[in-house]
Amino acid sequence: MLTATGKTQILEDAGYAYSFDRLSYINRQTRKAFSLEFVQDHTESQLKACIDEPTSSQEWHFYFNSPPSEAVKRELSAVFS
C-alpha cells in the first residue's frame, strides 16, 4: 500500500501538481516531471534528491522508471509546455 502523504507533501511543497491525463507530477517552472510509477517506487529522500537536482531550465527533465525514447520526451515536452 502506498504511504502517500509524505511524498505528496514533498511534491506539493516543491510546486508540483498532479497531471491526471499523464499520471505524473509536474512543475512547469523548473521543467521537471515525475511519472507516478517513479514516485511510487522511490523513497521520500530519493524523491527530494531528484527535486533538488540541478538541471537546465531550458529543457524538460523527466524522471521515469524505464528510460523513454526521444519521441516520448518530445511529445511530453510539447504537452507540458
Place this chain on the structure above:
Amino acid sequence: MSERTVEDRLREEYFALLPESRRLLEELEAEVRHCLLPLSSSLDRYEKIEVNSRVKDCESALGALRRQQEFATFDPDRADSYTLTSLNDLAGVRVLAFPRSRWREANDTLRHYALFSSWTSDPIPSDEGSTEPLAFKYHGFCSRNTKLRAELQVVPMLTGLFWEVEHAAIYKPSPQLKGVLASLEMQRPIREVYRALGIFEAEFERLVRSAPLDKP
C-alpha cells in the same frame, strides 16, 4: 496524407476484435450464471447476487492501455508493440453479492468451477492489516481458440455499486478524469470509502444474523 498514430492502429484493432469480444462475453456470462445457479436459488429475501457483463468501449480500452505506460504515453517508435489483446478485461463479468458471506460463497463456488480453476488470481488488495481483498479478480482464456483474455470480478455489492456510481457520474462523461483516481492524493479518501462500506455490510449482516427475519 498524415501518418497513422498508435491510437489509429489500436482503434482498427478494437473493431477487428469486437465480434470475438462479444462472443467471449456471452460465453463467460453463461458459464458464470450456470455456475452460480444453485447459490442464487438459495438466497434469503434480503440477499442478492447479480451478474453484470460488458465489453470495454473503444476509447476506454485505448485509455486503459495508455495508462499502463509510464507518463500514460504511447511511444510512437514502438507503435507495433501495442495491442489490445494485452488487456485482461476487454471482456469482463462482474458478480456483485450481498451480504459478505454470500460474496465469499460466490467466490469459492466460482474458484472451484472447472473453467476458472486455471485462471490467474489477481485480487484487488484491501487495507493493510485486512485478511481479505477488496474484491476477487481473475483473468484467463475461455477457450483455446481465442487470443483474448477475459476478466471475472467477484465484488461485495456495496463496493461494486460505488464503482458503478463513480463510473456513471464521473468517468463516463469525462473519461480523461480516470487518472485522478490513480493519484497518491486520492488513495486515502478511496480507502476510507471502502472501509466505511465494509463496516456497514459487516454490521448489517451481524444484526440480521442475530435476529432472523420473520417468515412471510
